[in-house]
Amino acid sequence: MDITLLHFIVCLPLVTAVAILCGGPARQLARGAGVFNALLGGALFYYFDREDPGFQFAGSFEVLASPSISFAVGVDGLGAVLVLLSVIVMLCAVWQIPRKVEGRMDLYCVSVLLIGGGAIGAFATTDLFFFYAFHELALIPTFLMIGIFGHGPDRSTVAWRITIYLGVGSLVLLAGLLWLVHASGAESFDIPTLIEAGQNLDAEVQKWIFLLLLIGFGTLVSLFPFHSWAAPAYAAAPTPVSMLHAGVLKKFGLYGLLRLAVPMLPEGFAAWETLILVLLLGNVIFIGFVTISQRYLDRLLGYSSVMHMGYAFLGMMALNEVGYNGVVLMLFAHGLSIALLFALCGHLRERVPTMEIRELGGVAKAAPFLAVVFGMGAFASIGLPGFANFAAEVMIFLSAFKGGLGDGGGLTALQITCIIAVWGVVISAVYMLRAYRNVFQGEREPEEGTTDVAHESRWPLVLLVVALLAAGLFPNLILNLLP
Amino acid sequence: MLAFITLLSPLIAAAVIVVGLLRAPGAASKLSVLSAIIGFVCSLLMLLGMGGSVEPFVWAKAGSFSLTIGLLSDDYLAQGMLFIVTFVGLLVHLFSLGYMKDDPGKARYFAGLSLFMFSMTGIVLADNFAMMFIFWELVGVSSYLLIGHWYKKDSAADAANKAFMVNRIGDFGYLVGILLLFAITGSLGFEEIRNAIETNPPAQGMMIAATLCIFCGAVGKSAQFPLHVWLPDAMEGPTPVSALIHAATMVAAGVYMMVRVIFLVEAAPIAGEVIAYVGGITALLAALMATQQDDIKKVLAYSTLSQLGYMVMAVGLVAKHPGSEYAGQAAFFHLYTHAFFKALLFLGSGAIIYACHHEQNIWKMGGLFRRMPKVSITFAIGTAALMGVPFVTAGFWSKEVILGEAYDTPVLFWIGVGTAALTAFYMTRLFVVVFFGESRSDHASHAKDPGPIMTIPLLVLAVPSVIAGFGFVAGLLHIHPPHHAGDHAPFIIGASLGALTLGAALGFFLYSGKKKEPIGFPLFRDKFYLDEIYIGMVRVCQDAVAYLAKAVDQIVVDSLAVLGTARITRGLGNLFRFSQVGNLQGYAFLFGGGVLVVMILLFSFVR
Amino acid sequence: MLTLNHFLLASGLLFSIGLAGVLLRRNIIVIFMCLEMMLSAANLSLVAFARFNLTEAGMPDYNAQVLVFFIITVAAAEVAVGLAIIVALFKARETVHVNDLTSMKF
């Protein structure tokens, strides 16, 4: 077994979590792990061979012979992008751990590390079992975090809902994955082996496996109508959890579809195309309107993250290079921007008495830095150029039209869907700017004693903005990683 | 190379200001002005043919497909537009040094201005739709930032939002249009699209749809009816911004874009007709609204709308004259002249407002002619150009060309003439009320000419407002206005002269010496109630739908589907649970029953 | 003539009567007696089976009778333990009626 850089990246958060459980200084260790992991992630980004389309930094350790399951790590471009995203967001998330919490600090830090570490592990492993298992690692920490440290009166309901919902979703997913493995005849959970063995599956089988995967992964990505867990949970969760969950963990579902369903189940895509198109419009348009009518800033952000997942599905449906690149960029960009927004939302929550948009106003006067960065986050989120989200959205839209017009010179179903989905661009501008206008601008005076973000807490926010800008101005930094 | 410098220098300036100079407004403003100077010099050099060509930059790559940033450094249209932009931009920068001297957000303001220059330059130089869309959105952003510069004012924040939203609606169409064109032709570059359409003409229906969608972008950005509502509100921004963005350059970007892709209009004549009528309607309605405004900047804003209507009309009319070598030049010609005199008028109004301590109501001014001679004279030149005073003003020439284009279409022609008359009327009204008569407020009576930093740009702009219409001057920018009028020229000139005289005379006699509005026409004053109608539409189509969606989400998805499932599960759980009766005999009974059921089941499997 | 089914039917009926007793009677001791009846019914079948299906040697399979022997032994032990529990219950609750034993349910 070769020990590679990736092993360290995967294991560091988990080992740190154990160290904290054994009584180490919780907050310091968590921060240290975040910084170290980000450095390692940077090294990964630097040393990643952009010419090699295969899995790099690979190493595996068998844990079960039949069926073959190994603790195998390795990243290709897709995995590298998401690992990079995870380490960045995790760094910023551990920095949002408050100095004092009501309850046990070690529990708080361990949970954050497990959620983040789980996400990293899920993206870095090439074994289907660990792919699934790492994602599930977040389930209990999330449950506890929302329940113990969450905000709002209904946090208990919310914690239940996210837990049960994701639990059910992942069980459906498990069924689908197992079926996929069985249908491929691979007897192995190694993803590359699986993909190789599972080419040209029977169409009927593909259809049903795909449905299971769609429901399973879809629940995890909050695909309409399996979305109702997401926004309330993000609103109620402690800031680092919202950041990690909305920013990183949620991407797992799409990652899974890209990783497995796209290469293995093309006919599954074809069979359910109409359904997916309708559902993704549900995300973009329906949830878009739901977002407009939100009264609380945190919920609004939560719903906006649900809404944007529709675009990612749209990009996937084209099944071409442009769409693939667009989706990956979308995952990266959305992860950073929503993490930024939730981090800012957390800062805001400490400063203002309520999250109700109508009751706020003029915060920019007292907290200009917060306002500026929030504005950047909002701009990123509504897809303005300069931020990575824009490039992703444009590529996703273009992907639908890449193949030219449909038969007979008309538009294909995908293209019509895409055109409707473009209206989401308007919708997101409406709710985001409206909220920004009400919260930060205007003549209302903010609460007495409202302060700006403390200097030492600023750099994680800046880091996120810089990353967004870098990927937005030079999307090729990210796209180059992809084959 | 020059093109790159032009493009990047304002970006660098903006970035440096945001990163390091927010606390040093003096340095920030100087840096910004410097970048504007660099841009102007470069554009001048490019105009002189020293541009050279620039390798496109691959911005985003996806396998074989890529989005590129390519600069049109040797394109006449781009060079001309670039000159206008950088020239007006430079002057506005200079003017701002004075106008924004004491503003607490000065550094932020100049950063925004530089960002705008960057974006606008990008639009001008774009060689493909993807790049143009990027910068298209960026000008939207910078416009949002600059309109909302005084974000602490509710009205400014609201206006910025409104401008952004309305533009987004236009951008929706624009993006869809780009996507359609991409599907039709398989590429995004202007040249490639043109070639593809010419070699392999696509179905007319799809072409019309694509063209109209592209035009939507122009409708939003150039504030055409029905998306014109944001522009008057945008006057909440600092006046130099209004001059630069909301009069001379950004709002003209829509027209510029349409001229850039004029081959689309030619390929889809029906779309052209629609475009022309949209332009005409805008011109007329805006002029009507302008007649009853009291805010000096609002009057100018509506006049801008009206003039943009002319330009769009000219774009649409291209379809009436197929095969013309200089298609679209009529619109561009008017764009060009209008940029100068409208910037002049706005800066002039800025000077007046500055002098009157930010008083914008024309009924509180008056008698300024004596107190502010430099401003007054330049303002008069601008007004004359806008009204189209024959032969000596730039506006006359360009308007005449457009009317000539419209001659074949009587409805549009008479709309044009009517608008000209209305323009003369409301500009006369404005001039008379502001400069003549007695001062109607303290501030007005103490007004005086501002310092040279603000007057010099006015003087500089007054020159092209006069001479830009002459053919040889336009030729320097490679503008070749077509002359479709031919034999009808005298008639056209006569009509516009008549309109001018009628409007100016009416305006003079009605408003000379008046202290308050002599005629009340609420329909025009309240902008045909379009804002109210739109607010109603937003309430119904958006807020009500959003509320409905939320209700559906909560009731159907949440309560029925999710909680319902949970309840059913729990109910079943309780049902099963209550089979656990606690009585031993009950268990024995159930046990025996279970045995029987199992037995019967099993025997039933045996065939 | 007597067939195996005669014995099996008798055994089955005894088993069913025992079952009926378990289901009908409320006194735990009587229920317990009925359970013994059911066990004995099984014994009858067992012996009958052995007697009717002779081994190659022409004798019954005595394994079955050994099992019956064990069943009787186990049943006796069960009775001893069961009655001890019932006595302990009676000491604690003063009842041997099944309807009184419903403190745990659902």
Next chain:
Amino acid sequence: MTLAFYIAAAVMLLAGIGVVVNRNPVSAAFCLVVSFIGLAALFISLNAYFIGIIQILVYAGAVMVLFLFIIMLLDIKAETKRKINYYSAGGAFALVALFVAQITAVLDVFETGKKEMPELAGDKGSDVAAVGELLFTDFIFHLQIVGVLLLVATVGVIVLSKRDAPPDPAPDQ
């Protein structure tokens, strides 16, 4: 032979019904003894003399005495006072009837069951010896397990019957 079977079976079953319907536990116990005697007769008719004898000795003798002893000790008469719940009784009857129906259905298709009793080839009375031999050869192991079982039962009974001070007044359920 047949007559003997019918008489013994009738005694067994009727006494069994007596156990179920007698509301007095003592009478029920006596009915059970009678039933077991009928059963023993059937065993003997099947040439299982050893089993028949221990059925009487162990069951009818020892076990039933134990039962009676306990019944007397506890002096239980409670059941006679309670009403019969006719619904549950009806349900129980239906269930048992169905069960009987099942058994008869099985017997109906059970081919082996249709054969008559074959003659024994060897000594009819040799079963005690045979069973004994088996017990101490092939089943010596089982016998030991049963020994453990009895030991456990003994220990259990002793522990459960331990006498001690009155219990905690507040029993936790």
Next chain:
Amino acid sequence: MPAYGLEITVVCLGLVLLLIDAFREKGSKTVIAAMGAIGLALVLVFLMFGSAPTGETYWGIYEWDNWAKFYKGLALAATILVLLMSVDYAAVFKRYTNSDESKSGLGEHYILPVFACAGLMWMASARDLITIFISLETVTITFYVMVAFMRHNVGSLEAGVKYLILGALSTGFLVFGITWTFGVTGAFHLDAIGEGLSRIEGSAVPALFALVLLLVGLGFKIAAVPFHFWVPDVYQGAPAPVTAFLSVGSKAAGFIILLRVLEPFLQSDLTREAALTLLAILAAATLLIGNLAAIPQTNVKRLLAYSSISHAGFLLVAIAAPVEGNPDAWRTVTFYLGAYLAMTMLCFSILCLVRAHGGSDEMIGFSGLAERNGLLAFGMLIGLASLAGLPLTAGFFGKFFVFSLAIQSQLYWLLAIAVLGAAAGFYYYFKVAKSMYWEKADEAAEFTTGQTIEISFATRLVILGLVVATIFFGVAPGVLFSWF
């Protein structure tokens, strides 16, 4: 060493302990538990590392294969843990018997599991119905005593009576089943039964009748629906260590016997299909009832009882989903039970400790456990996560293999029900986690003392060991597989 030596050793250990208990009137009975645990541990070590007995069977009735070996190990491990648990539970135990140690029967309380263990080990090796019956009854009768052991606790006695009557009822059916099996096939030995089944001409009904009756008896042991009615009440009423023993030891032995007994029936063409369909239906019913009825529970012990039913459902799915020529059902069931041992014992040890430290079995008694003792709360959390089947715990792999089997045999409807059941599981297991972590101890003063729970080093070690085992088998299941 002869094959049956292990059981004999265990029985001898029990006898020695009985003698010590009898002659050592004074002093703490903890010694007996400790000696028992150590003795059993030695046997376990010998089982794992000692020389295997030669010869396949002992008089053809004593099977010595890897399965038997593993299940013996399971029985030993379960008993050791139960003994250790019982020591912690002694306080509660004495409250309901007699405060004097020797009069309380505490010694016997520690010794009876040893005998039960011997019975369980015999069950693991049983190859014929007579041995099965006798060893099963040995275990059952021991359990009758143990369940009712707290003789002043009405709950314990009620549970004892319920277990006694229903257990005897099921024994009746089992015996009737053995009888019919003998009648139909003419044999008691499982191999001979297989041959006997293959000789049957004519209707399959009698054979199936026998099978049903056997299934009733064994289904009772493994808590399969509809023979599960005793489970919640008995689990709730019995002393917690006994509940744990019932849940793990008795169930594991039930499953090995079920597997062995079913084997001839599943190999015979006559009964195979009907039996499989029936098993699938039973599995579905067990899953549904076990999982759904657990949702509204508020008592942790009762909750674990329903959970035990639900796990029986998952295990039945594995049995009902055979794959041709592949011992996967055996492997899966065995793995599952190994994992089940670790996680269930973990939960019950903690339950015992909470109960013994002034708490109650009610869920509210777990309130604020995270603050009262972090290790206990964490251990419980891991145990619950494993029971719920979260990945990286042993319980997940159990479900993982079960689902795989269901897919391989294309029992999609059963898979759907299993998924539903597992999903419901998330809810009720997490409810306990919620009590431990979300709630505050002082809000439930009626049910807890709210004080910090001090635990001994040995207990801490045991809990940590179980936590590590639960996680280790969840990460490296291959190790567990290598043991059978």
